[in-house]
Amino acid sequence: MLHNIDPADLPRALQRLVTHARGTPAALPRRSFLKLAGASGLALGAFPHVALGQTAGAAATTLKPTQQPSAFVQIARNGEVMVTINRLEFGQGVNTGLPMILAEELDADWSLVRSRHGTNDVAYADPLFGIHLTGGSHTIKNSYTQYRELGARARAMLLNAAAAQWKVDVATLRTRAGTVLGPRGLKTGYGELAEAAMALPVPEKVTLKDPKDFRIIGRPTQRLDAQAKTSGKQDFGIDVHLPGQLTAVVARPPVFGSSLALVDDSAARAVKGVKAVLRVPLDGGGEGVAVVAEGYWQATQGRDALKLEWDASKVEKVDSEKQLAQYRELAGQPGPRKLDADMAPLATAPQQIEAEFIFPYLAHAAMEPLNCTVRLGDNRAEIWMGSQSAGLDAAAAAKVLGFTPEQVVVNVLMAGGGFGRRFSSTSDVVVEACAIAKAARTAGLDVPVRTVWSREDDMKGGYYRPMHLHRAKIGFDDKGKVLAWDHVIVAQSILTGTVFAAFQVKDGIDASATEGMLTPYPLPMRLTVHHPKLNVPVLWWRSVGSTHTAFVMETLLDDIARATKQDPVAYRMALFGDSHPRHRAALQLAVDRSGYGKAKLSAGRAWGVAVHESFDSVVAYVVEASIKDGQPVLHRVTSGVHCNLAVNPRSIEAQVQGAAVMGLSTCLPGSAITLKDGIVEQSNFGDFTVARITDMPEFAVHIVPSADPPTGIGEPGLPPLAPAFANAIAQLTGKPLRQLPFNLA
Amino acid sequence: MQLVVNGREHTVDVDPAMPILWALRDTLGLTGTKFGCGAALCGACTVHLDGEAVRSCSTPVSEAVGKKIATIEAVTAGADRVGAAVQAAWIKHDVAQCGYCQSGQIMSATAFIKALPRGKQPTPEEIDTAMAGNICRCGTYARIRAAIADASRSLV
Numbered sequence: 001m002l003h004n005i006d007p008a009d010l011p012r013a014l015q016r017l018v019t020h021a022r023g024t025p026a027a028l029p030r031r032s033f034l035k036l037a038g039a040s041g042l043a044l045g046a047f048p049h050v051a052l053g054q055t056a057g058a059a060a061t062t063l064k065p066t067q068q069p070s071a072f073v074q075i076a077r078n079g080e081v082m083v084t085i086n087r088l089e090f091g092q093g094v095n096t097g098l099p100m101i102l103a104e105e106l107d108a109d110w111s112l113v114r115s116r117h118g119t120n121d122v123a124y125a126d127p128l129f130g131i132h133l134t135g136g137s138h139t140i141k142n143s144y145t146q147y148r149e150l151g152a153r154a155r156a157m158l159l160n161a162a163a164a165q166w167k168v169d170v171a172t173l174r175t176r177a178g179t180v181l182g183p184r185g186l187k188t189g190y191g192e193l194a195e196a197a198m199a200l201p202v203p204e205k206v207t208l209k210d211p212k213d214f215r216i217i218g219r220p221t222q223r224l225d226a227q228a229k230t231s232g233k234q235d236f237g238i239d240v241h242l243p244g245q246l247t248a249v250v251a252r253p254p255v256f257g258s259s260l261a262l263v264d265d266s267a268a269r270a271v272k273g274v275k276a277v278l279r280v281p282l283d284g285g286g287e288g289v290a291v292v293a294e295g296y297w298q299a300t301q302g303r304d305a306l307k308l309e310w311d312a313s314k315v316e317k318v319d320s321e322k323q324l325a326q327y328r329e330l331a332g333q334p335g336p337r338k339l340d341a342d343m344a345p346l347a348t349a350p351q352q353i354e355a356e357f358i359f360p361y362l363a364h365a366a367m368e369p370l371n372c373t374v375r376l377g378d379n380r381a382e383i384w385m386g387s388q389s390a391g392l393d394a395a396a397a398a399k400v401l402g403f404t405p406e407q408v409v410v411n412v413l414m415a416g417g418g419f420g421r422r423f424s425s426t427s428d429v430v431v432e433a434c435a436i437a438k439a440a441r442t443a444g445l446d447v448p449v450r451t452v453w454s455r456e457d458d459m460k461g462g463y464y465r466p467m468h469l470h471r472a473k474i475g476f477d478d479k480g481k482v483l484a485w486d487h488v489i490v491a492q493s494i495l496t497g498t499v500f501a502a503f504q505v506k507d508g509i510d511a512s513a514t515e516g517m518l519t520p521y522p523l524p525m526r527l528t529v530h531h532p533k534l535n536v537p538v539l540w541w542r543s544v545g546s547t548h549t550a551f552v553m554e555t556l557l558d559d560i561a562r563a564t565k566q567d568p569v570a571y572r573m574a575l576f577g578d579s580h581p582r583h584r585a586a587l588q589l590a591v592d593r594s595g596y597g598k599a600k601l602s603a604g605r606a607w608g609v610a611v612h613e614s615f616d617s618v619v620a621y622v623v624e625a626s627i628k629d630g631q632p633v634l635h636r637v638t639s640g641v642h643c644n645l646a647v648n649p650r651s652i653e654a655q656v657q658g659a660a661v662m663g664l665s666t667c668l669p670g671s672a673i674t675l676k677d678g679i680v681e682q683s684n685f686g687d688f689t690v691a692r693i694t695d696m697p698e699f700a701v702h703i704v705p706s707a708d709p710p711t712g713i714g715e716p717g718l719p720p721l722a723p724a725f726a727n728a729i730a731q732l733t734g735k736p737l738r739q740l741p742f743n744l745a
Numbered sequence: 746m747q748l749v750v751n752g753r754e755h756t757v758d759v760d761p762a763m764p765i766l767w768a769l770r771d772t773l774g775l776t777g778t779k780f781g782c783g784a785a786l787c788g789a790c791t792v793h794l795d796g797e798a799v800r801s802c803s804t805p806v807s808e809a810v811g812k813k814i815a816t817i818e819a820v821t822a823g824a825d826r827v828g829a830a831v832q833a834a835w836i837k838h839d840v841a842q843c844g845y846c847q848s849g850q851i852m853s854a855t856a857f858i859k860a861l862p863r864g865k866q867p868t869p870e871e872i873d874t875a876m877a878g879n880i881c882r883c884g885t886y887a888r889i890r891a892a893i894a895d896a897s898r899s900l901v
Contacts, residue, residue, distance in 0.1 A: 091843030091883045222839050229844030230835040232777015232817035236845060239776040247771070272760065295771030296780070297763045367781050367789060367845040367882045416779070416845025417882050455782040650839055654885070658842055661884025685786040685880060693876045696886035 064127075066146060068202055069154040071123035073102060079178055079191035081108045083115045086124035086143060088134040088388050088422065089225075090366075090415035091658070092714040093651035096223045097140050098147050100648060104216040105151030105209060108190070109178030115224050120390035120410040132391035135423055135540070137615035137712025140647055144710050145208075152206035154197075158190055161197035211645070211707050220650035225414075237386040237413040240373045244447040246275055248436045249299040249454065251289040252282065255312040255678035256462055256535050259287045264307035271305055273298030278439040283428035283462070284537060290436045292445060296452055316535035317678025320467070323534065324358065327469040327490040330530045331356075335488075336508040338517075341524035345483035349475025353559055356471050358739045359548045360672035361464035362541055363688055368416025369458050372433035375448040376401070376441050381408045383430065386415025388423030392499075396427030400434040419542040419662070424463055425498035428537075429453075459688055460680040464673050465541035466492040468513075468548045472556055480564035480571060485525040487552075489513055492538045493531040512540065516549030516614060516719065520580045521557070536675065542662055543715040546614040550719030551726070551740065554610035558727040559736050568609045568727065569596065582642040585704045587611045587620040589640030593702050594622035596638075602626075605635060608728025610720035615712030617643040619656065621720045623697070625728035632729045632742050634664060636698040643716070644708040653701040656717035660699065663721030665691040671741045689741075748809055750775065751819035761807035765799075766790045768806045769816060777817040777848050781880070788879030791849040791856075792816050798856035800878075817848040820855055827900060831855045834896035842883035850879050854893050858900065866897050 065071060066086070074082040083102050089095035095115045103113045118124035126133045127146045155175060162180040163170035165188075173182050178190045211217075228234035253259070265277040273294040282288045289306055293299035346352075372385040374397075381401055387393045390410040398405045410430075415422055422429075433451040440449050453461065468491040475483045493510035495501050504511045509529045518525055541547060561571035569591055576583045587609075591597070596607055604626040611620035624636040639656055646652050665671050670689030674681045682688040726737040733744070748755045750773060757772050764783075769775040769792070778801055781789030785800035792801045793815040794808070820828035831854050841847045857875035861867060867875070872893050881889070 093842070222836070223841065225844065226836045226839055226841060229841035229847050230832045230851060231821045232775075232848050234844050235776065236779075238780065239770075241774065241776070295767055297760070297767035297771065301760075365882060367779070367787070367843065367880065369780065415843065417843045419882075452780075455784070455787075654839070654842055654883075654888070657887055658884035661886065662882070664884075684784050685782050686784065690880055690882060691884065691886075692880060693886040693889060694873045696873075696884075696890070699887045 063202060063204060065121070065123035066125060066127040067149065068123065069150050069157070071121065072150045073106070073154050075190050075194035077191045077194070079109065079112050079189050081106065081113045081178070081190070083113060084118045084124070085115055086118055086126070087139045088386055088412055088415055088418065089117065090134070090386060090418040090422065092139070092655060093223060093648065094139040095225060096221060097647050097651060098143060099224065100216050100221060101140075101144060101147040102151040104214055105148045106155045107175040107177065110216055112178060113224070117412040117414070119412060120394040120408070125391060132389055133423070134388040135420065137617070137714040137716065140710045141616065141712050144647070148208050149206055152208055153202055156203045156206055157197040157200045158193050160200050161193045162188060165193070165196065217647050218645070218649070221648050222650070234414060236368050236416050237373070237384060238368055238371045238416070238452060240384045240413065240450060242373065242375060242448040245373070246292050246294065246440070246445065246447055246449050247296045247299050248290045248292045248440070248449050248451045249296065249303050250280070250282070250432065250436070250451065250457065251291070251303050251306050251308055252457060252461060253286045253288065253310050253312070255310070255315055255317055256537060257284040257286040257315040258310045258312040259314070260289070260308060261311040262307075262309035263289060265289065267305035267307070268302040271298060271302040274302040276440055276443045276445055277302065277306070278436060278443060280432070280435045280439055282432060283426055290439070290451070292436070292440050292449060300454065312678060315678070318534050318536050318675045319677060320674040323467065324469070326532065330490050330532060331469055331471045331488045333530070335528045335530045337526060337528050338509050338514050339525045339527040341484065341526050343484045343486050343526050346473060346475040346486060349483045350477050351475070351563055353472070353474045353556065353563065355556060355559070355736070355738055356469070357548070357552050359468040359551075360674065360740070361467045361536065362666065362671070363459050363464055363673050363682070364419040364421035364541055365459065365685075365688060365690055366415070366417030366419055366421060369455055370421070370429050370453040371450060372429050373448055373450040374433050374437035376437050379403070379407055381434070382411065383408065384411045384413055385430065386413050386418065386422050387430070388418055388420075389427070393427045393430045397430050397434045400431050401438060420540040420544075421463060424539055425500070428463070455685070456683045459683055462537035463539040464536065465547060466494060466538040470548065470552045472552065474556065474560065476560055476564070478564060480560050480566055482523045482560065485523050487517070487525055488528045488530070490530045490532065492534055492536065494538050494540055494544070496531065512545045514549065515545035516612065517553065519613060520583055521553070521575050535678070542659065543614055543718040546612060546715075546719035547666070550610070550612040550614070551723045554612060554720060554723035555726050555730070555736055558609070558730065562730070567597070572609070572611060582618045582704070583611055583613065586618040586640040586642040589702050589704055590620040590622045590638050591640075593640070593700060594638035596622045606728045606731035608724040608726065608731065610724035610727060612716070612720040614716045614719055617641070617711045617713055617716040619716045619720050621660070621724040623724045623728050625725055627729065627732055627744070630744060631669070632667065632725065632744070634695070634697040634725050637721070638700050638702070639717070640702055640704060641713070641717070642704040642706065643711045643713045644706045645710045646703045647710055649703055652703060652713050655713045656701045657699050659715060659717030660721040661691050661696065663718040664695060664725070665689065666740045667722050667725055667742050668695065669741055746806060746810060748806065748814060749812070750814045751816055757806070759806060762805050765792065765801035765804050765806050765809055765814065769801065775816055775818055779845055779848055781846065781849070787846070788853055789846045789849040791852040791879070793820065793852060793856055796856065796859065798853050817852055820852060825855070827859050828855045830896045830899050831858065831892070834892040834899065837895065838888045838892040840885050840888040840892050842885055846879060846881045850876070850881065850889060853879050854889070854896070858893070858897055861897070864901055866901075867893065
């Protein structure tokens with residue numbers, strides 16, 4: 001998602017969105033919402049611009065909010081270093097990775113480093129994109145230099161404070177793990193210097209460490225939240241409990257966007273603990289009924305007692321079977337072309353493959369159901385939630401509430417997974433929660449309201465990875481050289497109609513639908529794309545376009561290798577040539593560590609290989625699989641990962657394994673969202689399959705050593721898993737797999 | 746209604762049909778036990794009822810009357826030898842990613858190890874079978890396996 005956006009485009013996009021939200025042109029919020037000097041310690045360099053302004057003769061700083069240590073690092077008197085992260089932590093480990101990067105340059109004592117979430121304050125925007133965004137595996141990639149510089153600036157201020165205190169030249173000072181060391185054995189902890197350092201100017205230019213001197217970055221490091229997350233002490237968005245808080249659940253229309261024909265809430269109002277029953281507007285022009293009660297259970301009891309009739313006459317009722325037929329018809333039509341190679345050689349090619357692929361809708365199904373807590377005042381709203389996009393969510397909330405974005409504070413809280421669902425272009429979860437809080441306040445309930453989605457609400461409530469149909473017709477010679485590759489993709493566009501459309505949808509083609517096609521293979525391809533419009537809300541889903549394009553590319557290349565009796569690794573290596581050293585290195589590492597081509601496999605097993613680049617990182621898998629009782633079984637996975645500098649190898653291992661498990665889920669029977677008569681047929685983990693421990697293969701992660709600036713790792717482990725698994729199964733059956741979830745029939 | 750939670754007695758005025766989960770979370774403020782599916786399909790809400798792992802989202806409070814409920818907060822507070830070993834192994838192996846399911850994972854793992862015959866080390870298959878009811882969408886299963894094996898070894 002968004003990985004091929006020119007960062008220069010995004011601040012303009014945000015401007016448009018904020019403008020759209022307010023109905024009037026608006027400047028970005030400049031005022032800091034932060035309370036910098038809390039009981040726990042003093043902010044280093046708090047309000048440096050204010051301090052500078054008051055110092056006669058001092059030049060005003062030109063540093064942006066994202067470059068100022070004050071918003072990101074607090075050092076307490078006892079030496080504890082609190083690092084604020086500018087992203088949502090939802091499993092990917094950035095609440096450890098970002099502090100590691102900052103602590104490295106700060107030269108902190110790692111045992112004293114803590115981390116916390118930020119808000120929608122402008123300081124916590126992505127430094128390149130200019131909007132608050134956790135997505136596209138961007139955190140470490142885009143904030144690596146930012147957090148290094150923040151740490152280096154803070155260290156420079158501490159050194160200056162020590163030099164002033166000891167009346168020595170700052171050049172005579174050095175630091176070691178949270179301590180400033182000076183001549184004649186002078187020594188003082190960061191905690192004792194923080195207050196004095198706070199009053200000093202923030203240096204604009206700082207010298208960063210030589211990576212060979214790193215002692216924190218690159219070291220396998222335990223997560224900072226490991227203790228909290230194993231003791232029940234970690235609070236998530238759903239755990240927010242404010243004084244007087246009530247809980248709301250919503251009766252949502254069975255068909256997306258339907259309105260209410262009849263509401264009988266008499267029985268619901270009589271349920272003990274129910275405080276209000278409110279008719280509220282919902283996402284996509286629909287309507288719903290919110291039941292506000294003392295707690296979740298009472299609210300759901302009230303909801304169960306509602307008698308509702310829905311009017312779905314004005315909305316399309318999508319049916320998956322008919323949809324597939326429509327997509328097939330559309331695939332045969334001319335359409336806009338993303339790539340346009342000459343297809344003349346196709347007719348005379350010595351060998352040909354024709355293939356059709358089907359990928360279903362998928363729910364994100366994060367473990368923590370969607371939720372959002374809102375406290376409304378006369379001219380201020382405070383929101384607590386696990387948000388991947390706090391700034392856009394604040395703007396959307398402001399619009400619903402009739403506020404300016406500056407009047408809305410979004411407190412970002414730990415989220416139990418998200419995989420893209422906690423960033424929707426309509427901010428649907430926030431907008432709905434704000435509409436409920438507003439209606440509740442109008443009804444006399446002047447208390448915070450936490451809106452919670454049930455698992456069924458979450459699974460049936462839309463925003464899925466779109467269903468896709470791919471068709472390929474490939475002509476190649478007896479050596480496997482592709483002469484012409486005619487390819488068609490049919491899928492709803494994720495980005496059309498969103499704020500990103502202006503620069504991500506070009507000539508009718510959504511860039512997120514085709515990402516991962518072709519690259520890095522030098523093949524003559526014609527790529528036609530159709531984007532039908534349907535009444536099913538769609539969204540990015542971990543690794544976005546690569547969830548389907550990697551499967552198509554990597555299984556088809558295996559087909560060509562098999563048809564021309566070539567080893568699938570050697571075939572890929574030849575295609576990479578000398579121009580893709582990272583692909584080569586990742587694949588070679590997986591091959592070497594797996595024993596591919598050398599080790600003897602257990603009876604009934606076959607090797608499968610796939611490699612894919614997404615979010616600027618390359619992941620290669622060599623897998624062993626078999627078929628048991630008619631079902632594919634994945635036994636062992638060996639990965640080669642190239643994500644440049646490995647900031648926290650332990651976290652990278654976790655991310656690659658986790659992304660692979662999510663990729664494995666997409667292969668399993670029942671991993672599909674389908675619609676019948678406009679209604680989503682699945683409702684919970686009983687009928688929407690996700691991988692369980694019994695599906696987990698043996699798994700080894702190997703990282704290619706590199707000193708280049710780090711690239712993404714939250715998503716790249718997902719795309720190559722399914723094709724590697726499918727390629728192994730195809731080796732056993734001789735028949736390629738063309739569907740997710742797998743269908744051996 | 747009288748409920749014994751983590752060794753303390755509580756009087757709660759709730760519908761007897763209310764699942765234990767919501768009595769814990771909304772009434773008693775014990776939010777370490779998580780809501781994942783509401784249908785005993787994911788295991789995030791696992792607690793111990795008289796030592797046995799149960800899905801609190803689908804067990805009414807009326808069933809807990811006269812029994813002892815133990816939650817993640819108590820099981821990992823130190824006094825429970827097996828719970829402490831499981832938590833230590835979970836930390837050592839850095840199991841958690843988002844961490845939302847891990848309360849339930851740890852409660853299932855602790856009940857499983859406690860139910861093993863004394864000195865018996867679980868086989869990989871036994872671990873998988875015992876943990877098959879707990880979903881982790883982050884996919885931490887490899888580390889869960891390693892942590893359970895490690896915790897069992899440490900308890901011999």
